[in-house]
Amino acid sequence: MLTKAQWHYCLDEMERMFPDAHCELVHENPFELLVATLLSAQCTDVLVNKVTKTLFQKYKKPEDYLAVSIEELQTDIRSIGLYRNKAKNIQALSKQLIELYDGEVPANRDLLTTFPGVGRKTANVVVSVAFDIPAIAVDTHVERVTKRLGLCRWKDSVLQVEETLMKKTPIELWSKAHHQLIFFGRYHCKAQNPNCPECPLLAVCREGKKRMSKIV
């Protein structure tokens, strides 16, 4: 397992590699971020942005998503994948927003998870990015990177990963570290071909050292 000093070394190096890591889901308000994040499940953010570019011109408010048929909304987001569930969730979520929150996205993680299609990860993204509330959303990249490094156990749940990250990272760094973990996982410590030979974290990485010893 990584020591505290080793983890802070990782945070420093990721800051060096990706100093401008940020949310790559294009949005102009909390509602757009909520929809974009819901759409991003099992889909690249590049594809999400391609769809929302036209989607957000057609649908501005929750009412707009309820004004069309489910089939029409499905067609508008079909290229995203999982489009039947996502279309249904967007309409149900819009209805709940109007009836219980006057159409405004609540700045509260636990309230957000009561919305259909919104789990802990999506809720953490929204409160963190849209409302500057400290949170660490554990997506596929964050989970993979923290487990490869050895900060977490391979058998840990995403909630356990989140708790470990919150415990071992100063709260003022949560948002930045969260995005740097994603950039590091997306562009360097990739799922299929991680670039271990050129990795500045190799010296402290459990999985990296194992992979490199196999090559030699």
Added chain:
DNA sequence: CTCCCGATAT
């Protein structure tokens, strides 16, 4: 655990 699911990279 399974299902949902199209686009892209390997």
Added chain:
DNA sequence: ATATCAGGAG
């Protein structure tokens, strides 16, 4: 052909 992608619900 197969793996993966800013997951969530039953």
